[in-house]
Amino acid sequence: MTISFTEENYLKTIYHLSSPDKETVNTNAISESLRTKAASVTDMLRKLAEKELINYEKYQGVTLTDSGKAKAITIIRKHRLWEVFLVDKLDFKWDEVHDLAEELEHIHSEKLINKLDEFLGFPNVDPHGDPIPDKNGVLKSPDLVPVSKMLVGESGKISGVREHSKEFLQYLEKTGLILGQSIMIKEKIPFDGSIILSMEEKIHTISREVAKNLLVS
Amino acid sequence: MTISFTEENYLKTIYHLSSPDKETVNTNAISESLRTKAASVTDMLRKLAEKELINYEKYQGVTLTDSGKAKAITIIRKHRLWEVFLVDKLDFKWDEVHDLAEELEHIHSEKLINKLDEFLGFPNVDPHGDPIPDKNGVLKSPDLVPVSKMLVGESGKISGVREHSKEFLQYLEKTGLILGQSIMIKEKIPFDGSIILSMEEKIHTISREVAKNLLVS
DNA sequence: AGTAATTTTTAGATTAGTCTAAAAATAATA
């Protein structure tokens, strides 16, 4: 069964929008995420259901079937491996690779991706700290916590981000809050949720928004 | 101006079908090469002419404009660089990379391709001996001659192929007629055009068809 | 529970790329 570029994007989006606790994803969420209209989403959902890639009941939202989930995970694997390639081998910056990987993830060749995996040394995470599914679709996600959830006095290592926009990543880069850095929470401001932390002997203040999107282990 | 995947394929095909002596390409040649119907080609030609990528007069065939040619060369550059990557870095065989490169050549990023070029050490030719245009679209084609044109007693180094099918490349591989080998013409059989040559002290016979598609320098 | 607000779906249209069948132009040949 062939699966189009567009269908792949829908599957990936549904995968990203579903969480372990609330698996079902609704039409509007998908349309927002893909910047299409809800009506277009409905059409596509019918098509994906036809192909048994999703479970779909009118007005009730969707979940991925096993085969749909497998497809989505393959795409994510490809996306993240390409990101590693771009950063590690071609010297791209971590804030430059997302859009390119969105294109590369649709190249159809299992052999290619497995050889790329090997070439890169079977990496476990991509440049943003996101885990890379293995050849069999197994994804072991290290459990990371957002800085916003840490308590005063706790420390940890920056290990991932929840938001992949260029703006956010460039801000982190500029501030020095990059993967691998150790931080310690000094103070939490109740008023606006901003957080004061120390890193390499220096003091930094980050907003609640940033704290929520920065993950430590 | 955006240019679609399909439009790119038409440009590339037109480029490949035009030769220095007979630049204009006709509808049927394109439709055969792309395995579409002539009617579809006509539609697309109108569109490409509209975008000033080709010169098109009804019933008179087409030529590429400068901008169309530049686009075609960029695609060919990408194709060939990806082939080098696949063979040199990922250990693909030279007969496995064509179709994959056909997909990869449509990834849109000048930065990517220039970084890839650098990563590969600015190669001059792809795994089949085809020259790789540089960043500015300059393509210096080493002039190769088909084995079929060589005279008895002449020798040369295998440096390219005219045909990229898996079948042909696998045949060459099996026979040992690979790039870099030195050969010497022993005899040419007038009856069927087949050629007897020596390579590494051994004698090989190749058909006219093979001789026409194997290039030496 | 009944009404209002929101979400989702249907209906009908559009664009890109393709197709078949038939018409028109060009090329080949008697």
Next chain:
DNA sequence: TATTATTTTTAGACTAATCTAAAAATTACT
């Protein structure tokens, strides 16, 4: 040159993915 054969184009239709506008279903709120 007249006729035939070939090539190319037009006309009209189809599919995938999208859209807008309106209808239907669900959810939220008195």
